Every structure is written in structure tokens, then in C-alpha cells.
Amino acid sequence: MTQPVPPQSAPPTWHQLEVASTLDALDTTARGLTAAEAEARLRAHGPNVLPEAPRRPGWLRFLLHFNDVLIYILLAACVVTGAMGHWVDTAVILGVAVINALIGFVQENSAEKSLQSIRGMLSSQTLALRDGKKTPLPTADLVPGDVVSLRPGDKIPADLRLLETHSLRVEEAILTGESTVVDKHIAAIPGNALLGDRRNMAFSGTTVSAGTARGVVVATAGDTELGHINRMISNVDPIQTPLLQQMKRLGQGIFLLILVMMAVLFAWGWLMFDMELGELSLSLISLAVAAVPEGLPAVISIILSLGVQKMARNKAIIRKLPTVETLGAMTIVCSDKTGTLTRNEMTVKSVVLGDRAFTVSGESYEPVGEIREVGGSGDIGGIDPATPLGLFITAVDLCNDTRLLRDENGHWQVAGAPTAGALKVLAAKAGVRHDDARRHGKIPFDSAYKYQATHHEVEGRHYLFMIGAPDVIAARCATELHDNGQRPFDAAYWDDAMTRQSENGLRMLAAAYREIPPHYPALEHRHLEHGMVFLGFAGMMDPPRPEAIEAIAQCRDAGIRVKMITGDHPGTAMAIGAMMGIGNGHDVVTGQQLEALDDEALVDVADRCDIFARTSPEHKLRLVRALQRRRNVVGMTGDGVNDAPALKQADVGIAMGIKGTEVTREAADMVLADDNFASIARAVKEGRRVYDNLKKTILFILPTNLAQGLLIVIAILAGAMIPLTPLQVLWMNMATSITLSFGLAFEPAEPGLMQRRPRDPSRSILDGYAIWRVGLVGLLLAGSAFALEAQLLSHIDNPAFVRTVLLQTLVTAQWAYMFNCRIQDSFSLDWAMFRSKGLWLASSVLLVLQLSIVHLPFMNEIFGTAPLPLFYWLISLKIGVAIFLVIELEKWLVRRLRAWRAAR
Structure with missing residues (x-):
């Protein structure tokens, strides 16, 4: 066990291996490495830091701005006038050349900082097992084979194959574009799963939202997924804007x-x-x-x-001057979904009960909106806590650990999981308060059993409340609640209702309850195995921005196509696309389908289709390049690290200023200070x-x-x-x-400016x-x-x-x-x-x-x-x-x- 593991050269398949096989492949154990083994591997692999590309010194970058054919003429004129003794002429002509070089030098110095920003995403300290003991270590000292402990709030220091998890949930939106936190487990995943589906892995730079875990390091530094993105950014050649190309031809x-x-x-x-x-x-x-x-x-x-x-x-904050002109020539906008076209705020849109269904208005965490019965005439008004709807809202409000907060800027936020936060907002919209409710027991959410439960006392009566995945909740219910009492559980009714909701891109969370005697024993899982009463489910989604829908229509009028490229599920992407007016309603291409295409075939698919789901950073980069091969001027929007390489490759990289990462903002040409897609139409x-x-x-x-x-x-x-x-x-x-x-x-x-077709960038x-x-x-x-x-x-x-x-x-x-x-x-x-x-x-x-x-x-x-x-x-x-x-x-x-x- 003294030989260091060789650096990974092939694409990692760690998610396919069982835990024992992973440890064997890395020549380590669940107790971690010894100090001597770790030191040997550190010499072989190098420190766990992202490599930095060498930069030209400042004086050389300044001199390179004299590398222009028109400047050559002025410099030659300086030499001749100086040789002839016309020193005033020489000084003035040279001054003009220097001023032009200074303008370019200042612009360049305010531009690219992407690689420095991405390095800042790595944590500085981590807790690893060395010689069987938990030891705080600098992140830079981690090596493949180290066993790392994870706690809530930790920034994951390297790519890990998880060895054990306890209700672990990870925020991976910066890498995958997934709008919700991801539940993790340790079981092997067969096949070539995409990044967002590798639930037994934890990736460098992502954040632990809840739970604890231990994992073994399988990749460090440049071999991690974050390092792969770093390498893609550094390998992207800078794009010369249409204006600069024309000015170069004019100068020549x-x-x-x-x-x-x-x-x-x-x-x-x-x-x-x-x-x-x-x-x-x-x-x-x-x-x-x-x-x-x-x-x-x-x-x-x-x-x-x-x-x-x-x-x-x-x-719309422009980071590079020529971008202003390039916006006018843009023919395609490739947009990420989460946080760009949508709010990145899960919102309950519907509630389905045994004999009634309701729609819920409101588009964000702000607790403002109406609850209307389907087929009814208006807001239902005050809700009786004893009715099925009242009990459902009571259940999702009390069996819930999130908090609804308002920051100093007046923005509403939730502290906790976004899906549970959406239920808390629903209760606030309903005006239901339970200030006097007392909690006597709790089973926290765990991805292993996909539900959480509480024992609450409400107005002197005791209840067990459950919320979780609909199939899990339904399996524990023999009856369902209606206005006139309980009835046997109707599986066909609920399956049909959930199918209709999922077709609209909604995610569902179900609730159940049971009234219990006051002196009930401490709450355990066995108390929930049967006898629960199914209340119904809430359908929720990350809603589209209304202003973005209007902006997409404006872009269409201006001859600009909008394409959605997201890491989210195909069904969700298709539903959001239909709401936004993107695509034809059924043509969605997944990341797995993209991987089966060579570069030539991809050009046709990229041009024909408008919605791409379950994509990785490589897919986004390839799509932008494919569109550029058809002589398109491509804009790319995004907010996560996974968007940064594509933003840098695009003719116009557009980052979100509020919810975007620093890496994305630094890689972009333009930053939207209000995260509003409508600002793009105004910028065009x-x-x-x-x-x-x-x-x-x-x-x-x-x-x-x-x-x-x-x-x-x-x-x-x-x-x-x-x-x-x-x-x-x-x-x-x-x-x-x-x-x-x-x-x-x-x-x-001039009038009719936004009804023109985009100009041909190749036209002089x-x-x-x-x-x-x-x-x-x-x-x-x-x-x-x-x-x-x-x-x-x-x-x-x-x-x-x-x-x-x-x-x-x-x-x-x-x-x-x-x-x-x-x-x-x-x-x-x-x-x-x-x-x-x-x-x-x-x-x-x-x-x-x-x-x-x-x-x-x-x-x-x-x-x-x-x-x-x-x-x-x-x-x-x-x-x-x-x-x-x-x-x-x-x-x-x-x-x-x-x-x-x-x-x-």
C-alpha cells in the first residue's frame, strides 16, 4: 500500500463502482491513508489547486497594442520626422500612437479574471482521516485515497466517491444547473450517467446543504470536474468581434x-x-x-x-467595450434555465385534494398570491383549519423546518430546502398561522426513506404529520380525506392527477396525517408504516419570469432565436420552454443524445432544435461552437460555474449579476445587474x-x-x-x-430598429x-x-x-x-x-x-x-x-x- 495512485487520464467511472471496489482501486481503506502514504501521493499528484496559465508581463501586453498596421504608418512617420529634425511633429505623432495603445491596454486589464475567480471556489480547510484520526488539513494537501468528512455548510474540497451518507443533500446548481438540492446515496450507479445523475458522488466546489457524510477522494486539482471546467476556460480562444474584424480589414x-x-x-x-x-x-x-x-x-x-x-x-453592465456593438449583430441567445429564464425560487402552483383542486398564484418567495378552486369564481378567502385544505396546509406548514425571511433589500428568501420553502410560502399565502402549535417529536428528512414527519399538538389535539415523495406517502395510507370524511385510497385517481401535473413540468410533494392520543410514545418510523390518511399533494415549479417571456417575444421580432440549454430534466425543460415560447413543444434533445453526435451532426441538431436538457459544461461549449460554425453571432447566458466555458466561447457571454457566481461574471462580456432576461432585449x-x-x-x-x-x-x-x-x-x-x-x-x-433582421457580421x-x-x-x-x-x-x-x-x-x-x-x-x-x-x-x-x-x-x-x-x-x-x-x-x-x- 505504498505505491501512489497514478493520475487519472481516462474519464472517471467512479460512480459505477461499489464502495469496496472504489477503495480497492484507490489502494486505500475507510480509515484513510497514513501520513507517509499521503506524502508520497502528494509528490506524485501535486497539490490540490487548479493550475494557473502563465500570463504575459504588463510591459509586453502594452507593446502588443502597437501591433497594428495603421500604427506602423504613424511610427514610421515618427522615425522620418525625427531624422529630419522636426521634433514637434515627431512628438505629436508619437503621442497619438501612445494614446491609442493606452486605450487598448486599459480595456484589456479590466477583462479576464476567470481562472483566478474559479480558484477561489475551493475551500481552504477540510477534515480528513489520516492514520485513522480526523485531522484538519489544508485543502491543497488532499490526495486521491484520502477519506474526507462532510458537514452542513462545507464546501466540498475535491471530487469524492461517497462511502456513507446521513441525510446528505448537496447544492450542485453551479455545476449542473439543477434548480433543487440533490439527495445523495452510496449505491453504485450503472452505465454512463451524466453529471447531475451521479448521486453517489460529491464534486469539488459544490456545497453541503444538509446532512453529513464521508467520502474518498477520487480526483484532485485539474482532474476534478471543476478543474475540467477550468481547463475548458483556459483553452477557449478569444473571439474577435465583428466590429474589430471589420476595423482590421479596413486598416489593412x-x-x-x-x-x-x-x-x-x-x-x-x-x-x-x-x-x-x-x-x-x-x-x-x-x-x-x-x-x-x-x-x-x-x-x-x-x-x-x-x-x-x-x-x-x-x-446591463458591459465588461468589454466591443461587446456593445456585437450585441447588435447577435442572431442567437443560448440561455440557461434556472435563475435566468426562471426565478430559481420554487413556487407552489397547484394543490390537489381528494375531491377538489386549487390553483395558487404568485411567482416567487414573496407571500402574496391567491388560492382559487378550479372551476371557482375567485380567491377562496379564509380557510377553515378543519377542512381537507386547512389540514393539508397545516401539515405542510408544521412538518417543515424552513423559515421565510426578508433581507435588508426587501427580497423574500427561505432558509432551508427550496421545496419545503415553497410549502412554507403556500401557508403564508393562505393566511394560516400556528403560533400556539407545539412539537413533541420529529423524524428529519432522509433521502433513504424520502419523507419527514412530526408529532404536533394543535389546539389541544395531537397529530402525526408526514410530507414527502407521493409514492412513499401513498404506500402508508389506506384512506384519503374528503369533505365528507375518509374514503378508501383511490390509487388510479391520484396516478392520473400526478401524471397531468408532471406533464406541466411540476414537481410534487404529498402530505398525510393521523390523529393520535395525547400521551403518544416518542415518534419512530414504525408509527408511520400504516394507518395514515392521505391529504393530497402540492405541484410546484421554478416559475418563468414574466418579463423574460416578453423579452423572448421581442427577440423573436428582432430575428433573434432563443435556445434553452439546461442541466434540468427534459420534462421540466419542455414545460418551461412551452410557457416561454421556446421550441415546438415536443422536440427536446438530452445530453446523452448530444454525446452520440459527432461535431458535424451536432451542427444540424444545434441549428434545428431549441431546447437541450441534462447538459454538461462540455455540451454547452460544443453547442455554442456548433452554432458559430453556421456563422451565427451567439450570446450565452448563465449563472453557474458550469456556464463559464460556454460564456467565454460565445460572441457575447451574459452573466447574472445577483445570483451568478463570480467565475461566471468574470468570464462574461456582459453582466445583468438585475438578473432580468428582459435587459438583454434592451441591450440588443x-x-x-x-x-x-x-x-x-x-x-x-x-x-x-x-x-x-x-x-x-x-x-x-x-x-x-x-x-x-x-x-x-x-x-x-x-x-x-x-x-x-x-x-x-x-x-x-431610428424607428423600426427592433423589427430589423440582425445584420450580417461578415458584411463590410x-x-x-x-x-x-x-x-x-x-x-x-x-x-x-x-x-x-x-x-x-x-x-x-x-x-x-x-x-x-x-x-x-x-x-x-x-x-x-x-x-x-x-x-x-x-x-x-x-x-x-x-x-x-x-x-x-x-x-x-x-x-x-x-x-x-x-x-x-x-x-x-x-x-x-x-x-x-x-x-x-x-x-x-x-x-x-x-x-x-x-x-x-x-x-x-x-x-x-x-x-x-x-x-x-
Whole structure:
């Protein structure tokens, strides 16, 4: 017994083994390991901690943000201007590059902490048997073969095969998605049972809800189910959002275009005009700086940040800026059931008695709701404790150890098992109180016999009360209670009633009673074996959120499919799906069926079906990947650790903020502060609005870069003076683009936004019409600037003055074009623009900036500008208004053309 157990490499089958076989396989005994054996195994297996992937140092992560083709152009410009001694130009251009890198670095540092959070789920201390004695040990020192004791409230330190249990119940929702606590036992389970069905196992990171147990460690660290999830998270490659993909393609296109143009123009200027090398180099740098939209990354970050702030006010907290835009392209939402579509609060929905049935309203632990008789006209009002319904409620209220509590925020909660808590809420809704009842005996719930019982004295009369599984309670009853007394137990009636309830996704808990004499012996199991009177049963469920039903309908209208992926039972998932409007009411795929499918077959099943039950973390991850293979933009919601790998793989990972685990929140891109699925629909609307405004902004910025580039290209081809210096180009690109784009960022959502189909993420943000618009506006700006320059040079011999007039003209025309971009398909001037604070704030800031660069002496010296009389300000304004009118005429003609084509 000195050889350490080799690390587990094959999928564990410990649940299939009997207790004795498990101990033999681990080369241990029920008394645990000796200290020497444990030390040898610790050397072989390593500590019971989850492995940590190495991270890049901060300085390297910062430098990697310079790895962008457009930044390469700016850095090359820095080198050339520095070599030529233009240190101010060098400093400004380098500053722009550093600012862009800092924006990306700050975003990255606020993102991924998933692996650190998941390690925090492991307990720090545990009680293990060493040398046959209970010994407190650090969790990190546990090894396979150790025998561990479990008590209520313990966080399970490793994966265990249970050796003995005493009413053990474990909360496993973080791993399985199961909405109720799980009763555990020690019997072997044949076959390849799914995680949620391995009732003889206890898994690392889950919590003991009630009872005690002993178990032998079968897996530690990375070999546990929690470690498997940790490994899946670390192996998920980051997804690049549609916006970032398009910006990357745009940057590559601009980079290639600039290289070709610079090579051609260098040859042209040197060979045709014999231009001086320094002047030609400075001209080409001006071209590079003009063609690069330096302000675009900052503008995009500002618009996305404003979207983040608005979503946060609507209870959707965005952790990664590009997620805002990705939401607008989302085509599928994969949602966990428990706590996401449902409340994760068991609620009694019906009560079935011998000759009556009742419905119960209310959707949470809050004790507010009506009890209505089926076929009756309203709330039944006061309940007589002597009636069958009164006795049933008395039984489920007194034979119950849970407590109904209200926290400091006003939320109602139950302390104890959720199913028993639902019965306590039922009693509160009925208004039944038993303040004077006295308990004389109790048999606590145990999964071995599936019931609990009490001996209570109520108003001087003594009763035995039982609640538990309906089949167990029924086996001890020969009679049932009706309004007119007791009758023989009708098994067919109750079987039919329970079948109807289970088809609606309800779980059932039955109650029975017997009146006994005052001096009854201490309560034992034998007193309950026969002679009980069956009262009826309560049907309960974890109810769907009403607002989630409405949100799913909104998503459907917006062309977004909602799929439910849960660890719960198929029947429950199907019933909830029918209530929520998900699926076709009968097509449910289980985890076992998914395991039989290869990746190719899974793609078709994932696309066709909308409800998946009894799923494991691997299933959720595979489903998300399968949906992405069909070019879907996938959102995944969840609250448990079992959801974290799929959330990280999804294009948009959406975590629950209140009931979600820290691991899930850190793995997600978006956190719902109110755990409300309806917040997703609002976030999608905001994401679409943000994308529209991003597109407007890009169509606003690029024509200016084109116009600047054309000015310099034509000047080099003509061998003339360069219209703008590199610093003046940078000023226009950074200062004016950012301020004016800020105004577009506040534009409201256009009508019919949530009736559109999701946009194709592969479709370029610059479609055919967008390219036409960029070319048209660029030519108008460049043409007007050239015409003005030619007129100015004919009677003004001051290059700084001429360049200042051109700079002011281009800035004013850009300001006028901003109003064109507000509305794409109709006239841009409306009353709403006067209510747009962002629009006029941006205009005011731009005016101040232009006044400073034109009239402040130190700005004149830095940027090579000169003061302008009012006359030239008015000239620039006239040109801007003319360009605005031309673009509005173009928009009107395009609308007429589209209407004509649609009518054909």
C-alpha cells in the first residue's frame, strides 16, 4: 500500500463502482491513508489547486497594442520626422500612437479574471482521516485515497466517491444547473450517467446543504470536474468581434493603399519634378498622416463607452467595450434555465385534494398570491383549519423546518430546502398561522426513506404529520380525506392527477396525517408504516419570469432565436420552454443524445432544435461552437460555474449579476445587474443603435481623410505647395473628428430598429453606397479646397495664411457634413436636433478649438497657422452650407431611385 495512485487520464467511472471496489482501486481503506502514504501521493499528484496559465508581463501586453498596421504608418512617420529634425511633429505623432495603445491596454486589464475567480471556489480547510484520526488539513494537501468528512455548510474540497451518507443533500446548481438540492446515496450507479445523475458522488466546489457524510477522494486539482471546467476556460480562444474584424480589414486596406500611393508619388515627384528629398519626404509623411484615420480608434471607444454607460443605467453592465456593438449583430441567445429564464425560487402552483383542486398564484418567495378552486369564481378567502385544505396546509406548514425571511433589500428568501420553502410560502399565502402549535417529536428528512414527519399538538389535539415523495406517502395510507370524511385510497385517481401535473413540468410533494392520543410514545418510523390518511399533494415549479417571456417575444421580432440549454430534466425543460415560447413543444434533445453526435451532426441538431436538457459544461461549449460554425453571432447566458466555458466561447457571454457566481461574471462580456432576461432585449436595441451611430461616424470621418489625401496627392502630382502640414492634418483628424463624432454618438435609435433582421457580421461596414458617399464627399471637400487655394494663391503670398484658410474651410465643411450624417434616409434637419445636447456641445467645443488654433499666438507657432479676419470665416461657412445642400440633394435622389426600383 505504498505505491501512489497514478493520475487519472481516462474519464472517471467512479460512480459505477461499489464502495469496496472504489477503495480497492484507490489502494486505500475507510480509515484513510497514513501520513507517509499521503506524502508520497502528494509528490506524485501535486497539490490540490487548479493550475494557473502563465500570463504575459504588463510591459509586453502594452507593446502588443502597437501591433497594428495603421500604427506602423504613424511610427514610421515618427522615425522620418525625427531624422529630419522636426521634433514637434515627431512628438505629436508619437503621442497619438501612445494614446491609442493606452486605450487598448486599459480595456484589456479590466477583462479576464476567470481562472483566478474559479480558484477561489475551493475551500481552504477540510477534515480528513489520516492514520485513522480526523485531522484538519489544508485543502491543497488532499490526495486521491484520502477519506474526507462532510458537514452542513462545507464546501466540498475535491471530487469524492461517497462511502456513507446521513441525510446528505448537496447544492450542485453551479455545476449542473439543477434548480433543487440533490439527495445523495452510496449505491453504485450503472452505465454512463451524466453529471447531475451521479448521486453517489460529491464534486469539488459544490456545497453541503444538509446532512453529513464521508467520502474518498477520487480526483484532485485539474482532474476534478471543476478543474475540467477550468481547463475548458483556459483553452477557449478569444473571439474577435465583428466590429474589430471589420476595423482590421479596413486598416489593412488603407495600409496597402497608402504604401502604393507613397511609392508611386515618390517616384513621380523625384523623377518628374526633381523635388528636394526632404520636402518630398515631408509631403509623403503628410499624405500618410492624412490618409490614416488616427482619431477613429478614440472615436469608436468614445461611442462604445457612451453605449456602456446607457446600458449600465438599464441594468446591463458591459465588461468589454466591443461587446456593445456585437450585441447588435447577435442572431442567437443560448440561455440557461434556472435563475435566468426562471426565478430559481420554487413556487407552489397547484394543490390537489381528494375531491377538489386549487390553483395558487404568485411567482416567487414573496407571500402574496391567491388560492382559487378550479372551476371557482375567485380567491377562496379564509380557510377553515378543519377542512381537507386547512389540514393539508397545516401539515405542510408544521412538518417543515424552513423559515421565510426578508433581507435588508426587501427580497423574500427561505432558509432551508427550496421545496419545503415553497410549502412554507403556500401557508403564508393562505393566511394560516400556528403560533400556539407545539412539537413533541420529529423524524428529519432522509433521502433513504424520502419523507419527514412530526408529532404536533394543535389546539389541544395531537397529530402525526408526514410530507414527502407521493409514492412513499401513498404506500402508508389506506384512506384519503374528503369533505365528507375518509374514503378508501383511490390509487388510479391520484396516478392520473400526478401524471397531468408532471406533464406541466411540476414537481410534487404529498402530505398525510393521523390523529393520535395525547400521551403518544416518542415518534419512530414504525408509527408511520400504516394507518395514515392521505391529504393530497402540492405541484410546484421554478416559475418563468414574466418579463423574460416578453423579452423572448421581442427577440423573436428582432430575428433573434432563443435556445434553452439546461442541466434540468427534459420534462421540466419542455414545460418551461412551452410557457416561454421556446421550441415546438415536443422536440427536446438530452445530453446523452448530444454525446452520440459527432461535431458535424451536432451542427444540424444545434441549428434545428431549441431546447437541450441534462447538459454538461462540455455540451454547452460544443453547442455554442456548433452554432458559430453556421456563422451565427451567439450570446450565452448563465449563472453557474458550469456556464463559464460556454460564456467565454460565445460572441457575447451574459452573466447574472445577483445570483451568478463570480467565475461566471468574470468570464462574461456582459453582466445583468438585475438578473432580468428582459435587459438583454434592451441591450440588443442599444447595441443596434450604437452600430448605426458607428456607421454614421465612419462615413463622417473617412471623407475627410480622403479629401486630405487628395489634396496632397494632387499637389505632389502638380509639383505645387503642400496644402496642409502634417501637424495641421493631425489636428483636423484628432481634434475635430473626435468632437464632431461625439455629437453623432448621441443620436437616438431610428424607428423600426427592433423589427430589423440582425445584420450580417461578415458584411463590410463600407458597402457599395457607403463607398460612393465617401468618394462623393471627399471629392467635394477636396475640390472646394483646391478652388479656394487657387484663388487665394493668386493674390496672397503667405503660405501660413492660405493653409489656415484651407484648414478652417475643411473643418467647417466637416461640421456641416456632420448634420448630413445624422439621418441616412431622410432630410437631416428636424426639431429633434435642437434637443440634442451632444450635437451642440460638440459644435461649441469645436468652435473653441478652432478659435484657439487660429488666434492664439503659441498655437500659431506650433501648428504654423495665422489669424483670420471674419470675412474668411464666413467664406468657409458658405462652402460648408453648399456642401450640406449638395449631399441632401444626393440623399433625395437616392431615395427616389430606391423607391422607383422597389415599385418595379
